[in-house]
Amino acid sequence: MLTVNYNNTLFELPSTFDELTVEQFEEITSIINQNTEETEKWSSILIYLGLPESALNHIQADDFIDIIKEYTTSFDTEAQLIEQIEVDGHIYEWTGGLTIKDLQLIEAAVRRGRFLLRSMAILYKRSDLSFKEHYEHAHIDHKMKLFKENQIKARLALWPLNIITEKVVKKIENATS
Amino acid sequence: MLHLKERTGWSDVLVEEFQELYELEREQPIDYLTERLSILLDIDVDDEEFQQQDVDFLFDLINKYKWLDSAPPEQPKKTIQLNGLSLKLKPLNEITVGEFIDLNHLLEEPIRNVHEIAAILYKQYRANEWGHEIEEPYTYNLKERSEAFLELPITEIYGLIYQFSNWKEWIHQQYTHIFIDPEDLEEDFERDNLSEAEQAEIERAIEVERREAQWSWEFLLLNITQDRFEQIDTVLNMTIIFFFNFYSVKQYRDKKQAKV
Numbered sequence: 001m002l003t004v005n006y007n008n009t010l011f012e013l014p015s016t017f018d019e020l021t022v023e024q025f026e027e028i029t030s031i032i033n034q035n036t037e038e039t040e041k042w043s044s045i046l047i048y049l050g051l052p053e054s055a056l057n058h059i060q061a062d063d064f065i066d067i068i069k070e071y072t073t074s075f076d077t078e079a080q081l082i083e084q085i086e087v088d089g090h091i092y093e094w095t096g097g098l099t100i101k102d103l104q105l106i107e108a109a110v111r112r113g114r115f116l117l118r119s120m121a122i123l124y125k126r127s128d129l130s131f132k133e134h135y136e137h138a139h140i141d142h143k144m145k146l147f148k149e150n151q152i153k154a155r156l157a158l159w160p161l162n163i164i165t166e167k168v169v170k171k172i173e174n175a176t177s
Numbered sequence: 178m179l180h181l182k183e184r185t186g187w188s189d190v191l192v193e194e195f196q197e198l199y200e201l202e203r204e205q206p207i208d209y210l211t212e213r214l215s216i217l218l219d220i221d222v223d224d225e226e227f228q229q230q231d232v233d234f235l236f237d238l239i240n241k242y243k244w245l246d247s248a249p250p251e252q253p254k255k256t257i258q259l260n261g262l263s264l265k266l267k268p269l270n271e272i273t274v275g276e277f278i279d280l281n282h283l284l285e286e287p288i289r290n291v292h293e294i295a296a297i298l299y300k301q302y303r304a305n306e307w308g309h310e311i312e313e314p315y316t317y318n319l320k321e322r323s324e325a326f327l328e329l330p331i332t333e334i335y336g337l338i339y340q341f342s343n344w345k346e347w348i349h350q351q352y353t354h355i356f357i358d359p360e361d362l363e364e365d366f367e368r369d370n371l372s373e374a375e376q377a378e379i380e381r382a383i384e385v386e387r388r389e390a391q392w393s394w395e396f397l398l399l400n401i402t403q404d405r406f407e408q409i410d411t412v413l414n415m416t417i418i419f420f421f422n423f424y425s426v427k428q429y430r431d432k433k434q435a436k437v
Contacts, residue, residue, distance in 0.1 A: 100211065100235050101228035107207040131225050168232065172206045175239045 025154035079158035092124035253336035264299035275413035296323035
């Protein structure tokens with residue numbers, strides 16, 4: 001956690017992939033990708049993570065830069081495939097493979113913008129459900145909601161993210177070049 | 178077990194399949210590439226067996242059929258066998274006014290219409306009593322004939338698009354002057370104060386106007402027949418080259434008389 005002291009109150013901001021939820025990670029990524037000034041981006045991120053807006057009016061510029069520096073260096077990006085996750089009494093499994101259907105749905109999610117949580121809902125499957133049941137839109141939406149409510153950590157999303165960006169995106173680029 | 182059709186190149190792809198491939202949305206690459214394979218290999222993209230395959234299977238297929246990214250050959254076949262008919266590619270210089278008008282319109286969407294373009298440009302021929310080769314009249318059922326072309330390999334007729342487009346461009350260049358009185362397009366404003374870019378923009382607009390005026394067929398037909406509708410059929414059966422030459426002469430004569 002990154003601790004920021006403001007007005008004698010300590011604010012703890014999640015700053016590692018084990019502390020951030022997938023939803024927070026996606027929100028931060030989305031803010032970073034916005035076409036705005038760096039200062040504005042980081043102000044938005046810190047507020048989103050829990051720092052009061054009023055704090056930003058009082059933090060000195062040097063301190064602000066230090067906070068950002070500390071924040072950005074605290075990330076350890078080691079990814080590991082987690083084959084099973086338990087959410088709400090159900091086991092969801094993913095062995096790391098990607099089916100054509102997974103790919104089609106992930107591609108559609110990528111186009112819509114925030115794809116990580118949805119991609120996880122697509123990739124992690126309940127073994128007691130049929131192929132058709134698993135890919136029902138309502139089921140995937142429901143699973144996203146569950147993953148969000150149960151605050152699935154961003155660390156879990158790193159492996160799928162690597163697979164999508166390294167394996168899939170590059171292969172698509174090759175196939176369409 | 179998935180049963181996939183084997184295709185080795187464009188000669189294994191029918192005209193209607195080629196058109197289907199061309200019409201595919203390309204916005205989402207995976208959807209596009211998958212749909213492309215489904216048309217080519219007869220795969221139902223909603224089939225669970227296919228959808229459950231690993232993506233590597235898909236990418237292997239995409240790489241195997243990379244030739245789909247290239248265009249079919251640009252040379253159309255000179256003769257074609259179609260449902261028992263023996264057809265020959267008509268020499269472009271013999272295209273009639275009626276055919277030219279139809280082709281011109283069809284060329285607006287050349288791939289979607291390539292079978293209709295072919296149905297106009299491939300004809301049956303036979304010898305007359307003098308032993309001269311004569312062409313079937315342009316009265317056959319174009320829809321029926323063009324539908325039969327959908328079942329041919331695309332390699333047989335794809336080149337028509339290039340051949341006819343190039344020839345049409347040549348015609349444009351040769352006969353630009355006959356359809357337009359340049360004075361009609363003279364600008365009624367001062368150009369000296371305009372920047373080079375603005376002048377170029379005006380030139381482009383004039384060129385578009387000029388082209389539109391050139392290909393206003395109804396106007397041309399009425400003009401050349403002097404509003405005698407019963408003569409229009411005769412004009413439609415003239416070769417386009419004869420028509421353009423004849424019209425050039427008429428235009429020249431009209432201008433001369435106007436001066437007198």
